[in-house]
Amino acid sequence: MACFLILLYWEESGIRVSYYGRNLIMSENKNGLEIEMTCNNEETASNTDQVSPNGFLSYALSQEIVRALELLGYHEPTEIQREVIPAVLEGKNVVARSRTGTGKTAAFGIPLCEKIVWEENLPQALVLEPSRELAVQVSSELFHIGRGKRLKVPAVFGGFPIDKQIRTIKQKSHIVVGTPGRVMDLIQRDCLKLTGIRYLVIDEADLMLDMGFLDEVKQIMALLPKGGTVLLFSATLDEKVRLLVEEYMADAVMIAPEADTEEEEPAISQAVYRTDQEEKYDLLKRVLILENPESCMIFCGTREMVNVLLQKLKRDRIFCGMIHGEMEQRERLKTVDAFRRGGFRYLIATDVAARGIDFDKIDLVVNYDFPGGRETYVHRIGRTGRNGEKGRAVSLLCENEERMLHMVEAYMGRELPVTSCPEPDEEMTKAFWARQRERRAPKAQKGAALNAGITRLSIGGGRKSKMRAVDIVGTICNIDGIGAEDIGIIDIRESLTYVEILNGKGQEVLEKLQEKPIKGRLRKVRIARR
Incomplete structure (x- = not known):
């Protein structure tokens, strides 16, 4: 017989739960609730690997973030994550020397997604990347980490029609990831609002400065609201990077994990x-x-x-x-x-x-x-x-x-x-x-486990018919058994609107919307291709 002991303490906002098990026996004590979970040895052996990622439970992370990390396969923090995550959660500026592939995107992505407030409409974090491909990649990873909180993380970059990116960021956006040139362009067009930005991430700083983006980076930093948190990540801390840090981040915590130094015996x-x-x-x-x-x-x-x-x-x-x-x-x-x-x-x-x-x-x-x-x-x-x-x-x-x-x-x-x-x-x-x-089987798409129970619907009608998110939410929430917590990201396009239905309720919503008018008329609703 194996036992697990968990203490839950009452807070004004409710009870914070970080572990979910079966066969719970609850009893009160003067500090809170004491829970004992009992299971036989076979259950222990088979279920251990399905438990929430142990290493990340030591941080003050919400249930939605912890669940996303579990489904993404993050079970133990890397060294860079162990040092960066608590520093960012405490609101400190950070300069970290870390190579690509050490988990640095999650190192800043996890605390950023935790700190973001879903209800706010203006972007709260800006992530600068040196290349278009990297902007897309980081946007995708942050989206997956923040999926349970329904965070919108658009990527903006050159070589792609700017009008489409403008329409995207004018909708509710929580974190914007982009290349410095395109970000500056959107700021100058007054399309990317900076008044809500509380976090700036400068990723791959050495490459960004080598590519000639120093002026754009400085301009962006000068335009941001004062008192925000700045995080800088670089594979090397060369002279250009050091000068930028000295000018804008003199009080930053310096992080250079031992496992990331050149002196270590290489793998x-x-x-x-x-x-x-x-x-x-x-x-x-x-x-x-x-x-x-x-x-x-x-x-x-x-x-x-x-x-x-x-x-x-x-x-x-x-x-x-x-x-x-x-x-x-x-x-x-x-x-x-x-x-x-x-x-x-x-x-x-x-x-x-x-x-x-x-x-x-x-x-x-x-x-x-x-x-x-x-x-x-x-x-x-x-x-x-x-x-x-x-x-x-x-x-x-x-x-x-x-x-x-x-x-x-x-x-x-x-x-x-x-x-x-x-x-x-x-x-x-x-x-x-x-x-x-050999015929190669396609690799599983990252974040596939997060999509379980999520159905993306397309609804006829978009900006041309003055469709608004509130129209979609109001209609769907009028369906019995469906609440706001069952509605994910809403993306309003020119003549179509896409909405995610969570918690395995997609088919039910699809059927009900065939007979429920949205904004005064019945709409063509179908399951969208991802």
């Missing part, structure tokens, strides 16, 4: 193979056969080389995708999504296009062109060996690139011996081509 095994331009492509194929990765990123120095390499690999029936800065925005997002879902194994990329985009698991990173900067090398290989996993990085080195190798060695404080690449044997070659012929 990434590194190899450097000597080659020349004529033999480089053949060497790449040998490396791919030897390593036979499930997922791999191949970095090139120019977009021209990305295009050339893509054509060569496709010609040899090695299926891959590419991403570089000259691609159309929709195509870039489509490629990133396909790679993330397991549509192909090899992604060929330039540094700027790929920086900051987070993939759950990359087995191998190949530097097809050796990077020209020491920080770039660290950022590239940091794609693998994340979240406690082992990783592998292979660099192809031509004679004229040796000086850059020595710069990297000095920066990292370790030698990277240059060797010859072994020849793959017959079994390795067979295994590689067998894997190329």
